[in-house]
Amino acid sequence: xxxxxxxxxxxxxxxxxxxxxxxxxxxxxxxxxxxxxxxxxxxxxxxxxxxxxxxxxxxxxxxxxxxxxxxxxxxxxxxxxxxxxxxxxxxxxxxxxxxxxxxxxxxxxxxxxxxxxxxxxxxxxxxxxxxxxxxxxxxxxxxxxxxxxxxxxxxxxxxxxxxxxxxxxxxxxxxxxxxxxxxxxxxxxxxxxxxxxxxxxxxxxxxxxxxxxxxxxxxxxx
Amino acid sequence: xxxxxxxxxxxxxxxxxxxxxxxxxxxxxxxxxxxxxxxxxxxxxxxxxxxxxxxxxxxxxxxxxxxxxxxxxxxxxxxxxxxxxxxxxxxxxxxxxxxxxxxxxxxxxxxxxxxxxxxxxxxxxxxxxxxxxxxxxxxxxxxxxxxxxxxxxxxxxxxxxxxxxxxxxxxxxxxxxxxxxxxxxxxxxxxxxxxxxxxxxxxxxxxxxxxxxxxxxxxxxx
Numbered sequence: 001x002x003x004x005x006x007x008x009x010x011x012x013x014x015x016x017x018x019x020x021x022x023x024x025x026x027x028x029x030x031x032x033x034x035x036x037x038x039x040x041x042x043x044x045x046x047x048x049x050x051x052x053x054x055x056x057x058x059x060x061x062x063x064x065x066x067x068x069x070x071x072x073x074x075x076x077x078x079x080x081x082x083x084x085x086x087x088x089x090x091x092x093x094x095x096x097x098x099x100x101x102x103x104x105x106x107x108x109x110x111x112x113x114x115x116x117x118x119x120x121x122x123x124x125x126x127x128x129x130x131x132x133x134x135x136x137x138x139x140x141x142x143x144x145x146x147x148x149x150x151x152x153x154x155x156x157x158x159x160x161x162x163x164x165x166x167x168x169x170x171x172x173x174x175x176x177x178x179x180x181x182x183x184x185x186x187x188x189x190x191x192x193x194x195x196x197x198x199x200x201x202x203x204x205x206x207x208x209x210x211x212x213x214x215x216x217x218x219x220x221x222x
Numbered sequence: 223x224x225x226x227x228x229x230x231x232x233x234x235x236x237x238x239x240x241x242x243x244x245x246x247x248x249x250x251x252x253x254x255x256x257x258x259x260x261x262x263x264x265x266x267x268x269x270x271x272x273x274x275x276x277x278x279x280x281x282x283x284x285x286x287x288x289x290x291x292x293x294x295x296x297x298x299x300x301x302x303x304x305x306x307x308x309x310x311x312x313x314x315x316x317x318x319x320x321x322x323x324x325x326x327x328x329x330x331x332x333x334x335x336x337x338x339x340x341x342x343x344x345x346x347x348x349x350x351x352x353x354x355x356x357x358x359x360x361x362x363x364x365x366x367x368x369x370x371x372x373x374x375x376x377x378x379x380x381x382x383x384x385x386x387x388x389x390x391x392x393x394x395x396x397x398x399x400x401x402x403x404x405x406x407x408x409x410x411x412x413x414x415x416x417x418x419x420x421x422x423x424x425x426x427x428x429x430x431x432x433x434x435x436x437x438x439x440x441x442x443x444x
Contacts, residue, residue, distance in 0.1 A: 024284050167418075190421060204416055
């Protein structure tokens with residue numbers, strides 16, 4: 001079970017690492033972080049480059065993850081998981097990554113995203129007419145890109161699976177683990193990461209958070 | 223508000239990245255990932271090295287994070303947050319990191335850990351007689367190291383704050399954010415990362431998980 005997580009400048013760390021922590025614990029799974037290969041364009045037919053691994057910066061620049069392989073090196077993963085980020089993630093992901101996603105989706109078992117990663121899947125044309133979710137502040141944009149925006153935490157539409165904002169990737173990954181390896185394996189992973197959430201506030205969705213907090217976030221995102 | 227997260231070979235990625243995603247969103251905070259400086263010992267009084275950043279591997283080797291600074295470069299952080307990992311984390315953290323923790327704790331506002339990171343704090347002598355928690359499978363070991371093991375998700379004892387296994391670091395970080403910047407800031411962060419947990423199972427603690435799943439984890443950890 002080969003799982004590829006494509007990274008691009010300014011992705012949100014927890015979007016990638018939350019699901020990684022779950023999916024990497026499925027027996028037999030292998031997770032690879034991939035990125036567009038850096039450096040000047042290469043002639044066609046070049047062999048895999050020695051310039052990978054590359055460092056990829058997260059959204060606030062305080063954390064850097066290492067992508068061990070280039071997109072070209074991982075052409076047919078069983079699962080693709082696209083993290084989101086703030087701002088124009090589609091531009092930052094870039095056309096080579098959109099093209100890679102279209103190709104990977106042809107043979108994948110599951111094509112998935114967390115947060116605004118669904119905007120990238122939609123821009124690649126993979127969510128046309130499909131029910132999908134995203135960060136709550138990005139649902140309108142998701143609709144503009146051709147998907148059917150759905151305010152649920154995890155949305156399955158065929159093999160396309162999308163999660164709501166940032167932390168929702170953990171819930172999506174547990175749901176995927178259950179589909180892939182059975183309920184008991186998913187429960188063992190949940191217990192292994194002691195995922196018995198007890199947030200000190202009940203403010204994790206715009207329906208539950210105080211109105212002034214919702215407004216604060218809306219005003220910042222404009 | 224300078225926050226230092228020390229990394230060592232074989233740490234668990236989500237232990238570090240969950241709290242990072244919360245704490246880095248506190249206005250005015252700056253998070254730095256630090257590690258023991260690699261390479262041969264340096265003469266006393268050396269200036270900060272150009273050999274940092276270094277790559278640090280996570281517990282299963284599939285993900286590498288970059289530590290931008292050496293321990294010596296970040297001597298007096300306001301907050302220290304020690305991630306855990308499987309196996310003998312105290313040995314892997316190593317004596318230089320224990321010594322750095324003792325020094326950092328003298329001037330820190332908060333000294334904190336996630337999962338078995340508390341074993342490292344305890345081995346450094348910082349949890350002697352203090353109420354603390356850890357991964358549920360490591361509570362006995364925590365007691366052997368001089369702490370008073372406490373089966374709670376987040377434990378405050380003075381400025382020492384410990385979280386239970388892996389994902390509990392997110393809850394701890396939100397509680398810290400509230401103490402540091404107020405409830406509204408913590409709620410805005412929670413809404414920003416859409417932390418409205420909806421795990422597909424209720425199996426996140428040994429009290430809640432099916433008995434056979436608990437036994438499965440216990441047998442693996444021996």
